[in-house]
Amino acid sequence: MKQITKLLLGLTALSLSYCAHDEEVSETRDITIPFAAKVGSETFDCNASYTGIGAKSGGGSPIAPRDFRFYVHNVELLTDKNETLKVELIQDGQWQYQNVALLDFENGSGTCAATIGPTPATNTVVQGSYKTKQGKINRIRFTVGVPDNLNHNDRAAAPDPLNIAALHWNWTTGYKHARLDFTSTHFANGLDEEFTGQTANTSGTFNIHLGATSCTGDGASGTANCVVKNRPTITLNYTVGQTIVADLKNLLATTDLSVKDKNGPKGCMSALTDPECKGIFNNLGLDFHFDPNNTVPAPERKRGLTSGTEYATSGQTFFRVE
Amino acid sequence: MSLRTCYTAYKIKRSLLFFLWLALFTVLSCENYDPRIVVESSSYHWDIPPHIPLPREFADNPMSQRKVELGRYLFYDKRLSGNQTFACATCHHQRRAFADDPDIDDGSSNNTYLGNPQAILVPLGATGEAHPRNSMALVNLAWQPVLTWGNPLMRRLRTQALVPIFGENPIELGLFYPDERLQELSADPVYQELFPAAFPYDRNPFRMTNVVNALEAFQRAMISFNSPYDRQQRGDVTAISESAKRGEELFFNEDLECFHCHGGINFTLMEDHRNLSVPSIDFTNNGLYNIGGTGAYPPGNTGIHEVTNNPNDMGRFKAPTLRNIELTAPYMHDGSAIDLDSVIDHYAAGGRTITSGPYAGNGSASPFKNSFVKGFTLTAQERADLIAFLKSLTDCDYVTSEKFRNPWPVGHFNRPSTIGELPEGSHPCAP
Incomplete structure (x- = not known):
């Protein structure tokens, strides 16, 4: 009996020390993480146009913006002691839901009025709080897109910011992780005869729609499974207060905007047969298993066990810290 | 920290744990949650003949x-x-x-x-x-x-x-x-x-x-469910012509193989109702294209392959219902067969051959083609019989x-006039 008492006392002591330890380090701090959309060194502006974009020899191509929206989720701060501080997002009922936030830089003015479903409202911050742990914050990590567990929800009944029609990707019963659309007079090259169902591309439209592909399963009960997820996880050196910049010029650095659009929709809509996705995906830090001849099963693409198809991995260049 | 604070903290933790378990349980139950269960209490009256199995009802959207x-x-x-x-x-x-x-x-x-x-x-x-x-x-x-x-x-x-x-x-x-x-x-x-x-x-x-x-x-x-063929199935032996009856035999025989992909209640590969434990789901390649001999379909229109990215899914589409098929020309997923005769030509050849242009290729040799699309020969009478059978699937009541019909009042912007609403001219259901 004495032994049991001792044991109980010991356990109480243990739990006491556990409780004490727990409370000592649990300080919650609010954080606002600013994001900015840029085209090179210039701020993204629906009323501006930009020159020198893309890989065309002799100085790139001119572009006029249309859209610049993307989701991020699982935002985390990392310390120099290798601790991970999860940022719990404020549930603001508009831009943030669960662990997902929408960054929206188009305001529907100027050339952005021509995008699908332009909105005057913009959002340039992720807001939340984190619990301090050992060490000094020196990095930030987040994943672009809508996470798997929300990607196949009931979109007609979804809460903000998951109910924006322009960001639904209905044919895969999911979302566009990112929507970065623009036009270029260099890309306005007439009829693309290789794609059925498209009319002349006289507007020079170049749409970048990032979304999960290679899907099977039941899209109505939320159990669809897309094996090519196309959600890059970004880690950047970061101190609290700095701004995370998403740079369209860097994203397009390896894409020649003066050539004719090939195979599939105008620009890059994430299909593995869409050649315009090649450089763009690599600049997002994603492997892109370009497969124009339709030869490689999707699961193998995912694992990178391909042969005979283009396969490239590189660090992302779309995001940086300023 | 006092023992009391810790105990309170412990209690909170314990109840948190309980809610975590509850949440986990809920999530796990959600995983198994199938909205396609039958809602026994639904009072909706399905207007169907007695031998047709009842459709499922969705718990998250019961019929009314x-x-x-x-x-x-x-x-x-x-x-x-x-x-x-x-x-x-x-x-x-x-x-x-x-x-x-x-x-x-x-x-x-x-x-x-x-x-x-x-x-x-x-x-x-x-x-x-x-x-x-x-x-x-x-x-x-x-x-x-x-x-x-x-x-x-x-x-x-x-x-x-x-x-x-x-x-x-x-x-x-x-x-x-x-x-x-x-x-x-x-x-x-x-x-x-x-x-x-x-x-x-x-x-x-x-x-x-x-x-x-x-x-x-x-x-x-x-x-x-009220085509002449349906009425014949329900016992009215005069509902369809002798020609259509011969066409029915052809449709369901192993020479033409039509029924393999166009079978069941609705003459399609797909079927679901309350008496099925698992819905029947299949997509199939009928040899419509075989660009360059690789089996490829025109870009941007490659069937379920577009969604799955599985190479073997190239050109796999739904075999559509044949109910009212007489009324729904043109045919195929891309509207590339103008009438029932061209559809029968396609299947008689075991696939379509396109001799020139960007989509040239011999569809009958496609590596992805369904093996039942193997070709056949028909006399002129047999062809007419088969078409008579297909036309017996037209439900003029429907x-x-x-x-x-359009419920908006005539003159409303959703119904400027009644032009085109009802069958007329050469339409088989025209009065």
């Missing part, structure tokens, strides 16, 4: 006559398109068993299709973009486990409705500000009655989720029924 009625008004409402020029019905006409009607100049007909030289007619969307796919007939969808020509993910009509409403590649209805439009709809006295009646427990019934639920209910109520 009021939802069906609301869905009918919405199906014919041009306000579901961004520029208010197109409704669902613009590409789905009742007298064509809800396939597109190329004879009606309502903006959706496209006779100068430039993209695919093989395509004869595919519809245009509200902003003039050509659709790569032929409008499907809408018939007995309550027994269909998967919707559309080639998307294995599309299991529910309410999910599918989001594609034409919001899709932008191509734009079909192009409704990109649904909230503003729902505000407008909520000011319409017709809807002020219909929405709350259909969704009586909803404090704000004017929501997109209710729009697609009502559209689902209406389309599930669109039921066709295409003239007032239950599915």
Whole structure:
């Protein structure tokens, strides 16, 4: 009996020390993480146009913006002691839901009025709080897109910011992780005869729609499974207060905007047969298993066990810290 | 820290743990949650012959006559398109068993299709973009486990409705500000009655989720089981001609093999109802294209391959229902067969050969082709018999029924006139 008492006392002591330890380090701090959309060194502006974009020899191509929206989720701060501080997002009922936030830089003015479903409202911050742990914050990590567990929800009944029609990707019963659309007079090259169902591309439209592909399963009960997820996880050196910049010029650095659009929709809509996705995906830090001849099963693409198809991995260049 | 504080903390932790378990349990139950369970208590009366198995009912959208009625008004409402020029019905006409009607100049007909030289007619969307796919007939969808020509993910009509409403590649209805439009709809006295009646427990019934639920209910109520062939099956031996009876024999024999892909209640590979434990789902390649001998289909129109990216899924499409097939020309996913004769030519050859142009190739040699598409020969009489059988699947009650007709008053912007609503001229159901 004495032994049991001792044991109980010991356990109480243990739990006491556990409780004490727990409370000592649990300080919650609010954080606002600013994001900015840029085209090179210039701020993204629906009323501006930009020159020198893309890989065309002799100085790139001119572009006029249309859209610049993307989701991020699982935002985390990392310390120099290798601790991970999860940022719990404020549930603001508009831009943030669960662990997902929408960054929206188009305001529907100027050339952005021509995008699908332009909105005057913009959002340039992720807001939340984190619990301090050992060490000094020196990095930030987040994943672009809508996470798997929300990607196949009931979109007609979804809460903000998951109910924006322009960001639904209905044919895969999911979302566009990112929507970065623009036009270029260099890309306005007439009829693309290789794609059925498209009319002349006289507007020079170049749409970048990032979304999960290679899907099977039941899209109505939320159990669809897309094996090519196309959600890059970004880690950047970061101190609290700095701004995370998403740079369209860097994203397009390896894409020649003066050539004719090939195979599939105008620009890059994430299909593995869409050649315009090649450089763009690599600049997002994603492997892109370009497969124009339709030869490689999707699961193998995912694992990178391909042969005979283009396969490239590189660090992302779309995001940086300023 | 006092023992008391710690105990309180422990209690909080314990209750947190309990809620975590509860949450986990809920999530796990959700994993197994299948909305396709039968709602025994649903009082909806399915208007079907006794030998037809009842469709499933969805726990998250049980059928009701009021939802069906609301869905009918919405199906014919041009306000579901961004520029208010197109409704669902613009590409789905009742007298064509809800396939597109190329004879009606309502903006959706496209006779100068430039993209695919093989395509004869595919519809245009509200902003003039050509659709790569032929409008499907809408018939007995309550027994269909998967919707559309080639998307294995599309299991529910309410999910599918989001594609034409919001899709932008191509734009079909192009409704990109649904909230503003729902505000407008909520000011319409017709809807002020219909929405709350259909969704009586909803404090704000004017929501997109209710729009697609009502559209689902209406389309599930669109039921066709009264063709001459159905009547013959129910015992009326004079309902179809002797020629059609010979055609029936041909259709169901092992020389032509038609029934393998066009079997069951609705003459398709797909079937679902309450008596099935697992829905029957299959997509198939019928040798329509074989570009360069690789089995490839024209880019942008490759079937479920577009969704799965599985190379073996190249050219796999839904084998559509043959009910009312006489009324739904042109045929195939891209509208590339102009009439029933060309469809029979295609299957008689075991696949289509295109001799020149970007899509040249011998479809019968496609590596992805369904083995039942093996070719056959028919005498002129046999061909006529087969077509007579296919025509015996035309349900004139369905295409003239007032239950599915445009409910808006004549003169309303959703129904400027009644032109094109009812069969006329050479239409087999014309009076």
